[in-house]
Amino acid sequence: MLLAAQLQAVQTLIGLIEKRIMAQHRSNEASKRLQTIPGIGVVGATAIAATVADPTVFRSGRDFAAWIGLVPRQDSTGGKQKLGPISKQGDQYLRRILVVGAHAVLRRAKQNPEKFPWITQLLARRPFKVVAVALANKMARVAWALLARGGKYRPPALAAAA
Numbered sequence: 001m002l003l004a005a006q007l008q009a010v011q012t013l014i015g016l017i018e019k020r021i022m023a024q025h026r027s028n029e030a031s032k033r034l035q036t037i038p039g040i041g042v043v044g045a046t047a048i049a050a051t052v053a054d055p056t057v058f059r060s061g062r063d064f065a066a067w068i069g070l071v072p073r074q075d076s077t078g079g080k081q082k083l084g085p086i087s088k089q090g091d092q093y094l095r096r097i098l099v100v101g102a103h104a105v106l107r108r109a110k111q112n113p114e115k116f117p118w119i120t121q122l123l124a125r126r127p128f129k130v131v132a133v134a135l136a137n138k139m140a141r142v143a144w145a146l147l148a149r150g151g152k153y154r155p156p157a158l159a160a161a162a
Contacts (some may be wrong), residue, residue, distance in 0.1 A: 023039055033146050036153040038108075039101030039139050047097055048143055055148040061141030068094050070137040086133055098136035106132055118156075 025031045034045035058064040065071050069090030070149045072083035088095070106128065109116035122131045146153060 012060040024050070030112035030147055033150075033152055034143055037139055037146070038107040038155070039098070039135070041101065041141065044101055049093060049147075051091065051094060052144075052147060055144055058144060058148070059119040064092055064144035065137050065140040067091065068098065068140055070095060070098065070133065070140055094140075095136070098139050099132055100134040102139060105135060 021043060025042050026036070026048045028046070028049050031045040034040055034048055037045075040048070052064075055064070058067065058150075063069060066087070067090050069088045069092070070086055073085060073087045075084055105116075106119060106123070109119040111121070113120040117131040119131065119135065124133065126134075127160060142153065
């Protein structure tokens with residue numbers, strides 16, 4: 001009986017928090033633009049818009065992705081570049097949201113491979129989770145571009161249509 005009451009209280013609290021997140025999302029133009037990126041939902045868009053108050057502090061999308069912790073660590077010497085695993089330094093919450101969103105896009109890409117040729121080709125060469133992190137990196141760069149330069153997300157034209 002006590003557990004049921006606690007569960008009901010937690011569910012009510014979650015509902016209130018979801019309503020507040022949705023209200024924040026609807027009132028923020030940047031958050032609405034970010035939600036148009038595949039793999040970024042209401043929670044992700046609101047979190048990115050709230051965390052990144054001024055996107056111009058980053059010189060590029062790569063700097064933004066590095067701040068989140070989604071770029072490979074560089075172990076370069078003597079002019080020879082070596083890229084290692086992702087650094088995982090940075091905002092763990094944003095990184096997790098982007099990687100989970102990338103997982104959703106990858107599952108959709110497996111169902112409709114003709115709509116996602118870049119992802120399908122990458123999945124043929126690399127493991128699923130490596131591709132998920134690469135896609136999360138790309139999503140972060142696109143998010144930075146939308147925040148810094150404005151505009152709306154335009155999906156890439158399919159290679160077959162061109």
